[in-house]
Amino acid sequence: MESNTTVDRQSAEDPHGFVKGLGLLDSTTLVIGSMIGSGIFIVSASIAAEVRSPGMLLMAWLVTGIITILAALSYGELAAAMPHAGGQYVYLREAFGPLSAFLYGWTLFLVIQTGTIAAVAVAFSKFLNVFVPAISLDSRWYPLQTLGWPEFGISTGQGLAILLIVLLSVMNCFGIRLGALVQNVFTTGKVLGLLGLILIAFTYRQGTLRHLQPFAPTGLPQDLDWKSLGFLSIFGGAMVGSLFSADAWNNVTFTAGEIKNPQRNLPLSLVIGTSTVIGLYLLANLAYLYVMPIQDISRIAEIGKVAKTVTVGTEIVKRVAGSAGAGVLTLAILVSVFGCLNGLLLAGARVYYAMARDGLFMQRIGELHPRYRTPVVALLAQALWASLLVVSGKYSDLLDYVMFAVMIFYVLTVLGLFVLRKTQPLMERPYKVVGYPFLPALYLVLTTLITIDLLYLPSKRAYTWPGLIIVLAGVPVYYLWKLRMKGDRTL
Numbered sequence: 152m153e154s155n156t157t158v159d160r161q162s163a164e165d166p167h168g169f170v171k172g173l174g175l176l177d178s179t180t181l182v183i184g185s186m187i188g189s190g191i192f193i194v195s196a197s198i199a200a201e202v203r204s205p206g207m208l209l210m211a212w213l214v215t216g217i218i219t220i221l222a223a224l225s226y227g228e229l230a231a232a233m234p235h236a237g238g239q240y241v242y243l244r245e246a247f248g249p250l251s252a253f254l255y256g257w258t259l260f261l262v263i264q265t266g267t268i269a270a271v272a273v274a275f276s277k278f279l280n281v282f283v284p285a286i287s288l289d290s291r292w293y294p295l296q297t298l299g300w301p302e303f304g305i306s307t308g309q310g311l312a313i314l315l316i317v318l319l320s321v322m323n324c325f326g327i328r329l330g331a332l333v334q335n336v337f338t339t340g341k342v343l344g345l346l347g348l349i350l351i352a353f354t355y356r357q358g359t360l361r362h363l364q365p366f367a368p369t370g371l372p373q374d375l376d377w378k379s380l381g382f383l384s385i386f387g388g389a390m391v392g393s394l395f396s397a398d399a400w401n402n403v404t405f406t407a408g409e410i411k412n413p414q415r416n417l418p419l420s421l422v423i424g425t426s427t428v429i430g431l432y433l434l435a436n437l438a439y440l441y442v443m444p445i446q447d448i449s450r451i452a453e454i455g456k457v458a459k460t461v462t463v464g465t466e467i468v469k470r471v472a473g474s475a476g477a478g479v480l481t482l483a484i485l486v487s488v489f490g491c492l493n494g495l496l497l498a499g500a501r502v503y504y505a506m507a508r509d510g511l512f513m514q515r516i517g518e519l520h521p522r523y524r525t526p527v528v529a530l531l532a533q534a535l536w537a538s539l540l541v542v543s544g545k546y547s548d549l550l551d552y553v554m555f556a557v558m559i560f561y562v563l564t565v566l567g568l569f570v571l572r573k574t575q576p577l578m579e580r581p582y583k584v585v586g587y588p589f590l591p592a593l594y595l596v597l598t599t600l601i602t603i604d605l606l607y608l609p610s611k612r613a614y615t616w617p618g619l620i621i622v623l624a625g626v627p628v629y630y631l632w633k634l635r636m637k638g639d640r641t642l
Contacts (some may be wrong), residue, residue, distance in 0.1 A: 157357030169236060169408040170524045172327040175416045177335060181494055182424025184338035188491035189274050189484055190396030191432055192464030195439055196452035199493065201389035204377075205445045206366030211386065212436050214597070215393040216429035221594035224424040224584050225399060225565045229416030230404050231582040232571075234413030237505025237565055238404025245575075246567030249509065250629055255560050256506045257625035262553045264499035266535060267399070268492065269540040272315050275488045276308035281460050281481045284537045305542060313538040315492065320534035323497050327409050327522045330497045344483030345431050348464055352438035357472045387604035388529055388611050391554055394601075398557065399491075400425050404500035411500075414581035435464075442467045480503065500529035510636050513630075548551045552618040555611075558602050559622070565591050565598075 173181070183393075199208050211272050244252035264543045279574060288308035323330040352358065368377045403420055407413050410420075448463055455461050460481065469477040504526040507517025516529045568591055570576065584591060605611045 152386055163378065165244075167522065168519060170327055171409060171411045173331055173406060173410045173416075175411075175419060175500060177316060177331040177354070178403050178406070178410050178420035179424045179427075180335045180338040181331075181406065181498065182400050182420050183342065184334050185399035185402045185494035185498065185572035186397055186424070186491075187338075187341050187431075187487055188271055188396070189347070189462075189488050191277070191394070191435055192462040192480075192484055192487075192588065193455065195395050195436055195463045196393050196448055196450075196455060198389045199445050200449040202451070203368040203370055203431055204366060204388055205363045205440045205526045207304055207368055207377075207386060208435055208440070208448075209363075209433070209444065211390050211393050212429075212432055215390055215397050218394070218427060218594060218597050219397045219400060219425050220422070222561060222565060223421040223567050224431045224586075225311050225591045225594060226401060226404060226420050227582055228580060228587075229564070229568060229571075230407060230417035230421065230583045231414045232578055234407040234410065235505070236405070236408035238407050238502070239560070240405075240502045242564050242567050242571075243368045243560070244402075244509070247521045247563065247569045249511065250626070251563065252509075253506070253511050253629045253632075254622055254625045255475050256502050256511065257628065258553060258556055258560070259502055260533070261625075262534065263557055264495060264502070264622060265537040265540055266553065268316060268495050268499070268537040269312070271488055271495065272312035272537070273541060275307065275315060275492065276311045278481055278488065279311070280479065280485050282309065284402065309544075310540050315489075316534050316537050317539070318491050318494070319496050320530045320609055321441050323493070323500075323530055324520065324523060324525050324527045327406075333493050334490060334497065337486055337493065341483070341487035341490050342427075342431070344480070344486060345435060347483070348468060348480060349431075349438045351436050351471050351476070352467050355442050358441040360441065360471045362385065362410040362442075362444045384604050384608055387601050388608045390601065391605070391611070393432075394558075395554060397425075399495065400428070401561075402494060405498040405501040416581040424461070439463050439467055441626055442470055492597075495572060496530065496533065500526045501534050503529040503533065511632060534567045552614050552621060555602060555605050555615040555618040556622045558598055558605075559619075562595060562598050562602065565594055 171629050195208065195212075198211050202208055202211060222254050226239075226242075230238065233241050233245060235241050235254075240252050240256050273288070276286055276288065280288075286305045286307050289477075291306055292310075319333075322333070368382070400421065403410075403424070404417065407417060410416050443463075443466070447466075451461060451463050451466055462484075465477045465480050465503035466482070468480040472479075503512055504519075505528070506512040507514060513528075513532075515533060516526070518528060519525060520527045568584065569588065572587075605615045
């Protein structure tokens with residue numbers, strides 16, 4: 152079939168391409184490092200404010216964990232069968248054709264990856280402000296005023312975020328091993344920091360497991376029963392925060408072309424990495440509830456809207472170890488955010504490289520550095536667009552818009568597992584997902600219900616439809632690009 156030759160296109164055209172420099176430890180730390188950012192220290196407060204009970208807070212993280220691990224199991228089969236640069240982009244291309252793959256890559260470059268990179272880099276500036284007040288998002292500098300653009304302003308916080316994006320992107324140009332080394336060091340640091348938070352919380356003398364009660368939500372409107380479909384809808388909407396905090400685990404598939412023995416190491420790293428992070432997240436939320444009642448955790452959501460560096464994590468440590476302890480945790484969050492940013496930058500460029508190799512992006516982006524064998528142009532293009540999103544200040548709005556789209560692509564990819572089992576039964580599958588077809592089907596059911604819920608909820612509807620429009624805007628771009636490529640070939 153044509154798709155079988157498509158799968159091998161990269162290796163056939165580029166026999167001296169990427170360096171196989173990532174082992175099992177490296178790929179696992181990439182999964183863990185890309186998942187753990189600042190979200191676990193922040194979003195539990197907003198979830199608690201919506202679900203209004205410790206039981207439902209833990210349930211939100213548990214369901215998130217189940218969904219994430221089910222997806223990782225399914226991706227493991229796809230990754231082992233098609234261990235090529237681009238990962239999820241390749242799976243969509245093989246299952247549904249180039250249009251669906253382009254729409255994923257288009258949305259990834261336009262908002263998903265670059266928007267997340269911008270948000271994470273700005274988060275680093277926000278938390279650094281605790282130690283360096285001069286780094287701020289409030290003070291504005293107008294560097295182009297003398298050129299007649301007085302409205303163009305940039306803050307010191309934005310400037311640092313851009314500098315960080317550029318420096319890490321340039322660093323990742325000098326070989327996969329250097330990027331992996333940074334990832335390993337900072338992932339180890341962030342895991343130790345999160346474990347330290349959990350252990351410190353459970354040493355709190357005034358802590359109690361009584362905070363885990365009551366299981367049922369309190370303070371709901373009289374016409375809303377917590378066992379009703381209405382509350383279930385609210386619960387699904389509240390999970391957006393936990394799902395976002397557990398996202399980016401799929402980034403390791405983007406680097407498949409650089410992983411040693413990918414048929415074994417890719418599925419293993421996906422399962423080990425996601426299971427480790429979900430376990431840490433559940434323990435962290437138990438620790439939060441051990442120290443604070445659910446009402447106090449909920450109030451932090453309102454405080455955090457004003458004081459951006461006030462998080463559940465910092466308030467927990469402040470109660471146990473005072474202000475000095477909260478400062479140490481802020482430092483741990485900086486380490487966590489830095490490692491997350493490096494992982495996002497390293498992985499994302501490989502998708503644009505794969506698109507360019509398929510003729511769906513600028514040709515230069517599909518080239519590797521002759522010495523370091525890294526997609527330098529793709530890394531720099533990603534850094535440029537992410538930096539522009541930092542300056543625009545619109546990255547957070549864009550991320551809200553595309554979370555719905557992200558889940559659609561996850562659903563399509565796992566659905567592609569079923570499609571490929573049928574259309575390419577002879578494809579070599581070194582690893583087959585356990586529990587097929589039941590576990591992948593369970594994932595599809597759970598995730599589809601959440602996406603429908605996001606369309607239904609009035610509070611989320613304002614973001615879901617624009618997100619869908621961003622994706623669909625790629626359809627005319629795809630056909631225009633194909634026409635341009637066809638015209639170039641006829642010259």
